[in-house]
Amino acid sequence: MTIASAIAGIGATEFSKRSGRSELQLAAEAVFRALDDAGLPPSEVDGLVTYSQDANQEIAVARETGIGELSFFSRIPYGGGAACATVQQAAMAIATRQASTVVCYRAFNERSGRRFGQPDATIGGEPSSQGLEMSWHVPYGLMTPAAWVAMFARRYMHTYGAGSEDFGRVAVAMRKHAATNPAAWFYKRPITLEEHQASRWIVEPLHLLDCCQESDGAVALVITSLDRARDLRHSPALIAAATQGAGAGQMMMTSYYRDDMTGLPEMSVVGRKLWEMSGMSPSDIQTAILYDHFTPFVLPQLEELGFCPRGEAKDFIADGGIELDGPLPVNPHGGQLGEAYIHGMNGIAEAVRQIRGTAVNQIKNARNVLVTAGTGVPTSALILTTP
Amino acid sequence: MRTLSQGQIAVGTDLPELSIDLTPTMVISTALATMDFTPVHHDVAAARAQGSQDIFVNILTTMGLVERYVTDWTGPEVMITAINVKLGVPAYAGDRLVFTGTVTAESGGEYTVEVRGRVSLGDHAVGTVRFRPPGESA
Amino acid sequence: MTTVLTTPESVRELLAALAERQMAAGETPGAPAPDPVNLPMIRHWTAAMGDRNPVYTDEEFAARSVHGGIVAPPAMAQVWTMPGLGGERSPTPVDDVLAALDEHGFTGVVATNCEQTYHRYLRPGDRLVPATRMTGFAGPKRTALGEGYFVTWEVTWYASGEAVNSMVFRVLKFRPRERKSQPGIRKSYPLRPAVNRDTEFFWEGVRKGELRIQRCARCGELRHPPGPMCPRCRSADRTHVTASGVGTVYSYVVHHHPPVPGRETPFVVAVVELPEGVRIVGNVVDCRYEEVGIGMPVRVAYRRMDEDLILPMWVPRES
Ligand SMILES: [Zn+2]
Numbered sequence: 001m002t003i004a005s006a007i008a009g010i011g012a013t014e015f016s017k018r019s020g021r022s023e024l025q026l027a028a029e030a031v032f033r034a035l036d037d038a039g040l041p042p043s044e045v046d047g048l049v050t051y052s053q054d055a056n057q058e059i060a061v062a063r064e065t066g067i068g069e070l071s072f073f074s075r076i077p078y079g080g081g082a083a084c085a086t087v088q089q090a091a092m093a094i095a096t097r098q099a100s101t102v103v104c105y106r107a108f109n110e111r112s113g114r115r116f117g118q119p120d121a122t123i124g125g126e127p128s129s130q131g132l133e134m135s136w137h138v139p140y141g142l143m144t145p146a147a148w149v150a151m152f153a154r155r156y157m158h159t160y161g162a163g164s165e166d167f168g169r170v171a172v173a174m175r176k177h178a179a180t181n182p183a184a185w186f187y188k189r190p191i192t193l194e195e196h197q198a199s200r201w202i203v204e205p206l207h208l209l210d211c212c213q214e215s216d217g218a219v220a221l222v223i224t225s226l227d228r229a230r231d232l233r234h235s236p237a238l239i240a241a242a243t244q245g246a247g248a249g250q251m252m253m254t255s256y257y258r259d260d261m262t263g264l265p266e267m268s269v270v271g272r273k274l275w276e277m278s279g280m281s282p283s284d285i286q287t288a289i290l291y292d293h294f295t296p297f298v299l300p301q302l303e304e305l306g307f308c309p310r311g312e313a314k315d316f317i318a319d320g321g322i323e324l325d326g327p328l329p330v331n332p333h334g335g336q337l338g339e340a341y342i343h344g345m346n347g348i349a350e351a352v353r354q355i356r357g358t359a360v361n362q363i364k365n366a367r368n369v370l371v372t373a374g375t376g377v378p379t380s381a382l383i384l385t386t387p
Numbered sequence: 388m389r390t391l392s393q394g395q396i397a398v399g400t401d402l403p404e405l406s407i408d409l410t411p412t413m414v415i416s417t418a419l420a421t422m423d424f425t426p427v428h429h430d431v432a433a434a435r436a437q438g439s440q441d442i443f444v445n446i447l448t449t450m451g452l453v454e455r456y457v458t459d460w461t462g463p464e465v466m467i468t469a470i471n472v473k474l475g476v477p478a479y480a481g482d483r484l485v486f487t488g489t490v491t492a493e494s495g496g497e498y499t500v501e502v503r504g505r506v507s508l509g510d511h512a513v514g515t516v517r518f519r520p521p522g523e524s525a
Numbered sequence: 526m527t528t529v530l531t532t533p534e535s536v537r538e539l540l541a542a543l544a545e546r547q548m549a550a551g552e553t554p555g556a557p558a559p560d561p562v563n564l565p566m567i568r569h570w571t572a573a574m575g576d577r578n579p580v581y582t583d584e585e586f587a588a589r590s591v592h593g594g595i596v597a598p599p600a601m602a603q604v605w606t607m608p609g610l611g612g613e614r615s616p617t618p619v620d621d622v623l624a625a626l627d628e629h630g631f632t633g634v635v636a637t638n639c640e641q642t643y644h645r646y647l648r649p650g651d652r653l654v655p656a657t658r659m660t661g662f663a664g665p666k667r668t669a670l671g672e673g674y675f676v677t678w679e680v681t682w683y684a685s686g687e688a689v690n691s692m693v694f695r696v697l698k699f700r701p702r703e704r705k706s707q708p709g710i711r712k713s714y715p716l717r718p719a720v721n722r723d724t725e726f727f728w729e730g731v732r733k734g735e736l737r738i739q740r741c742a743r744c745g746e747l748r749h750p751p752g753p754m755c756p757r758c759r760s761a762d763r764t765h766v767t768a769s770g771v772g773t774v775y776s777y778v779v780h781h782h783p784p785v786p787g788r789e790t791p792f793v794v795a796v797v798e799l800p801e802g803v804r805i806v807g808n809v810v811d812c813r814y815e816e817v818g819i820g821m822p823v824r825v826a827y828r829r830m831d832e833d834l835i836l837p838m839w840v841p842r843e844s
Contacts, residue, residue, distance in 0.1 A: 119785045127721040135718035136750045139836055140808045141785040142794040143716070147778050151796060155776040158819045201791075204779035256796045257750065257804050261776060388579060388586070407575070420566075420573035422607035438712065446639055447603055448574070454600040455576040463578045464591045467599045471640040521591045 005094040006229040006236035007087065007384065009038025009222030010349040015185050015340030018112040019216035027056045027107035028064040030218035034103060035065075038222040039233035045222075047072035047099030049089045051082040051106055051343065061105060072099035076244075078252065079116075080293065080374025081266075083344030084382040088242035090223035100224065106345040107218030115214055119143045130252060137254050146211050146294060148253035149376060150203040153296035155261040157205060159311070162299070164205055166314040168196035170295040171209045171337055173323050178334025181360050185213055186338045210295040212336040219345035221352070226387060237355040238387040240368070241277035245269030246378035253376045262311075264297065267304040267372065270381040275306075278383045280368060282306040285383070287354055287363040288328055289347035289371040292335040297375040298322075305370070324361055332361035344373045351384050390462030393520045396498055402460045402488035407452065409506075414442050414480045421447035431480075444478040449504070449512050456486040457500050457516045465518040468497060472514035482506045488516075496520070536629050537665060540674065543625055544662035547618040552658040552681070555615035558605040562597050562651040570601055596646040602682060602690040605647075606655045617657035619678045626698040631673055638677075638695040644688060651684040661695070673699030714830035715786040723753045726765055731835050736768040736825050738803055749803040770825040771842060772797040775804055779814045787830070793817050797839055811840040 011033025013019065013026050035042055045067045048058040058073040072093045076082030083106070090102035110116060124131055124138035137143065142151070156162060175191045178184035191209060199208040229236035247265030249258040258265065275281055282305060290301045299313035307328050308316040316322070322330035333339045333350040340346055351369040353359040359366075373380040407413070418428035423445045426433035434442045444452075453470055478484050485505050492499040497519050504512040560566070564582070571581050579586035580596055587595045597605075608614045623634075647653075661677030677695040681688050720728050730737035739751035742762035746755055754761055777795035784790060793809040795817065809817050810826070823839035830836055 118783055121715045121786045124719055125717065127719040131719040132721060132724055133750070135720070135724070137794075137806050139716045139718045139830075139834075140794050140806060140838075141716060141780060141788045141792055142778070142806060143785065144780075144783065147780055147794065150778040151776050151794070154778060154819070155796075158776070201779070201781040203781060204791075254806075256776070256806065261796070413573075416573040420570040421601075421604050422609050424610040446636055447600075447607075450600040450603075450639060450641065451570065451574045451576070451598065454598060455574050455578075458576070458578050463580045463586070466591075466646070467643060469640070469642045470600060471638075473638055474636050 003095045003097070004226040004238060005091045005223055006226045006238045006387065007221050007348070007352050008224050008229040008232045008234065008236055009034040009036075009040065010219070010352045011035070011037055012183075012219045012342075012346065012349060013217045015183065015215050015217040015342070015346070016111075017214070017216060019109055023107050023109055023113070024056045024060055024064060026109070026216070026218035027061050027105050027220070030107060030220035031061060031065045031103055031105055034220035034222045037233065038224075040101065040222060042066040043068055044101045045103050046070055047090060047093050047102035049074050049076070049086040049102060049104045051075065051079070051086070052077040053079055053082070053343075054106055054108070056105075056107055067103075072102065076380070078374065078378040080291065080343045081377040081379040083291070083348060083373035083380060084242060084371055085244045085373065085380035087221065087223060087239060087348065087382055088244060088380060091239045091242055094223065094225055100228070102223045103220055104223065104345075105218065105220040106343050108343070109216040110341060111214040111216050113216075117144055117146065117211070117214065133251055133254070142254075144203065145253060146206050147203040149294040149296060150206045151256060152261055152376070153205055153294075156296060156299065159262045160314065162314045164197065164207065165193060166299070166317065167210050167295040168193050168207070169317050170292065170298045170322070171196050173317070174292060174331055174335040174337035177324065177332055177361055178338025181334050181339060184334045184339040185215065186334065206294060206296070212293045212341045215340040215342060217340055217342050219342050219349050221345070221348060230387075234356055236387055237352045237384040240280070240383040240385040241274045242380070242382035243270050243273040243277065244378065244380045245273065250378055255376070262300065264300045264304050264375055266377075266379050267301055267375065267381075270372070270379060271305040274370065274381055274383055278385070280383065284368050285328065285370045286366040287332060287369050288330050289335070289351050289369065290330050291344055291347070291372045291375050291379075292331060292337050293341065293374070295337070298330070301372055301375060302328075305372075324363070329363050332359055332363055347371055348382070355384050355386055388463055390464035390521055392522060393496065396490060396493075396520060398490050398493055400490045402456070402490075402500065405456050405459065405486040407484045407486075409444060409478055409480055409482050409484055411442065411480045414444055417448035417451065418445045421445060421451065423447055439477065439479070441479040441481060443480065444484070444511075446474065449474070449478070452484065452486070453502050453504065453512060453514065453516060456488065456502060456504075457518065460488075461518060461520070464521045467516065467518050469517040470514065472512045474512055475510040476506060476508040478504075478506045478511045482508075484511060540622070540625055540629065541662065544622055544659070544676075547622050547659045548662065550618045550658070552656045553616070553618050555606065555617065555655040555657060556613070558653045559609065559612070560605070562605060562647045562649050562653070564595060564649055566604070567595070567597050567601070570598065570604065592646060594648065596648055599643040599646060599690070600641070601647075602641055602643065603680070603692060605653045606682065615655075617678070618659045619657065619676060622659065622662065622676055623698065626674060626676070630700045631698040633670060633673070633699040633701045634696055635670065635699070636694070636696050637675070638693065640693040642691050644690060647684070647689060651689070653682045653684055653689070656681050656683065660693070668697060668699060670697065671699040671702045673697045712831070714834050716788075717834060724751060727751060730765070730767070731827065731837050734827055736770055736837055737765040738768050738799070738801055740764050740766050747801055747803055749805055766801070768799055768801050768825075772799045772805070772823055772825075772839065774809065774817060774819055774821040774823060776819060777809065777817050779817075795823075795839060797823060807836070808838045809840070810838050816841070
């Protein structure tokens with residue numbers, strides 16, 4: 001990118017089960033906190049990026065926060081796959097001088113308002129390309145994110161000899177990390193593998209504790225040029241690489257018709273691009289924020305990104321590989337299983353804290369942090385680094 | 388047990404909220420106590436077969452609960468003279484019925500309370516209860 | 526249903542004329558209450574309602590109260606003359622009007638208003654006799670539930686000839702929106718596929734008991750799920766083959782939670798691999814969910830979900 005850019009500010013509301021306020025208010029509060037964190041007034045912002053699923057229009061957020069004129073706004077589709085792509089869009093806008101300071105945000109009442117995990121009989125109803133895609137699955141009752149992921153998980157278990165405990169170890173590690181993070185919903189509430197195994201079935205082979213929580217809350221990020229960021233309140237988190245990816249034969253959560261059902265080809269697409277853009281390799285990464293809406297997809301992410309060979313993620317995890325003192329600490333904040341489900345945006349904020357050296361579970365010498373977005377869907381990823 | 392007298396009731400006063408958990412026992416026992424044996428009020432399968440999500444409160448019970456809501460507040464010795472209710476969404480077993488009310492008028496010693504009974508689907512019953520406090524000749 | 530040819534206008538006139546006649550008929554007495562006002566029924570009622578007002582059940586308190594003795598809760602007015610379990614409802618002038626509305630398709634009914642006036646409190650021993658007259662008929666009106674008529678009647682309760690309570694009651698009789706939802710027919714299955722010109726051949730096949738797989742008319746490529754173009758040769762000319770109807774389970778899930786509309790949990794959904802070389806998703810039925818496994822041989826079976834929709838499903842087969 002011709003003009004290097006960096007994340008200069010992060011802001012969030014509290015993470016709760018019932019925010020008691022509108023999604024627009026949550027968005028505005030997070031934006032204010034991110035701007036205050038950067039030390040920038042709203043008037044400096046000329047670009048806004050969010051998810052196509054976000055209920056808060058850019059112009060509404062601009063009105064509430066006193067951001068004046070906008071010269072750039074865009075939205076990223078495919079649910080949580082949008083997370084890192086919001087930063088990618090901001091960086092591209094800055095590199096091409098479409099904007100100078102861009103705020104990315106995600107705000108929702110996903111627990112007290114519309115819950116993504118609840119069946120919606122209308123999702124297959126429209127003859128749009130997505131409605132038709134859903135129509136091969138929804139009539140059979142295959143219509144919740146947990147069920148869509150479970151179908152991949154079962155095949156992965158069969159192919160690589162993995163068991164429910166291998167998924168459980170991810171949940172246990174995330175809850176352990178969250179237990180020492182005061183911002184996490186599950187602060188001071190770790191779980192054991194036995195509790196994971198005893199938790200009720202949601203969709204076999206997924207137990208309740210394989211599924212991330214449902215949260216109300218918002219996160220915002222301020223992106224500006226690296227030069228500008230150097231003059232602001234915190235040391236900048238340089239965007240070393242940011243990219244999107246869809247695999248061949250991609251579907252929304254139901255890519256069951258590709259040759260293999262055990263991998264995440266879209267994560268391989270973004271992985272290859274990240275290494276190419278940054279000039280790094282997996283060994284250069286000190287900690288990774290991997291999208292963990294459901295535990296089973298953490299395993300193929302480790303494999304697709306090259307942190308371990310295919311089929312060996314279960315051994316890497318069982319050996320403590322993703323824990324705070326392991327070779328690749330994953331989600332030191334507790335992830336979406338432990339901290340909150342803000343559609344992946346809270347993970348980007350954690351990556352910034354790791355780069356700044358201000359995280360509650362700080363990884364020593366965290367110079368390069370990799371972040372991924374929603375899995376099972378067209379996705380995105382990024383690498384932040386110390387400039 | 389005290390009953391509010393005329394001097395203790397003012398137009399504009401809000402009644403304390405009353406929240407009633409609509410357990411199956413509540414729905415069924417009230418339906419039978421009002422001599423209403425229609426299956427949709429006590430037989431889940433029958434209720435579902437006619438398109439309802441569950442058994443639901445019958446109208447005679449709605450009237451009784453509206454009356455109870457007001458007399459719980461006034462005390463026992465007022466004279467209820469009329470209850471007018473506009474019926475809304477069904478009150479299903481498993482839901483919660485929450486009453487709110489306000490004294491809205493007084494005329495010739497007779498008071499009018501506007502009552503609203505809400506469930507999760509919306510207004511179940513909205514209407515008025517008229518009463519005379521003791522010591523007032525009609 | 527009547528077989529006489531009718532127009533909406535003639536229906537309206539016919540109903541209005543009937544309503545006029547019934548309203549002109551005046552008050553029709555019903556059967557006297559089976560029991561006089563009595564303490565046991567009051568006690569059941571107050572206990573069920575959670576009403577602890579002592580004037581209804583506490584003899585001593587009631588004696589010292591303004592009533593000078595036990596009285597019945599005013600809202601019990603209608604209870605005393607309810608027919609009860611297995612009892613006969615007395616005919617009223619409203620019956621013919623409601624029946625005529627049913628006959629003309631206004632089969633839905635919902636009560637909209639209940640207004641009771643209490644002229645005096647009832648005491649144990651009062652024996653009530655109801656009398657009903659029809660007082661209002663309005664419509665047809667468009668409502669949220671559908672087109673319908675409002676029918677209003679008034680019941681007066683007499684004790685020894687004295688009018689003690691009265692009630693105005695109004696219902697909406699409406700024509701239900703879904704014309705197919707006649708009693709006795711299964712409700713429509715809520716999880717419906719979207720169908721367009723690219724996928725219609727598949728669902729048409731299902732209705733005929735054929736499992737159809739899209740085949741490119743130019744290069745012969747088989748494809749499921751289908752689409753408008755052949756990704757291999759760019760041809761939009763497409764045809765289909767009928768699959769043999771056997772397959773093996775490639776992956777599967779057992780759905781326990783949350784509840785899914787139109788489904789009983791737990792249920793099994795599988796990705797089934799067909800010998801023709803494509804995969805398809807469907808339910809595995811006719812076996813316990815614990816018996817399903819990857820590699821299990823299955824064959825297609827067609828299940829009717831409602832009047833319009835049949836889904837292809839999968840049942841165990843001997844390998
Ligand atoms: Zn072709």
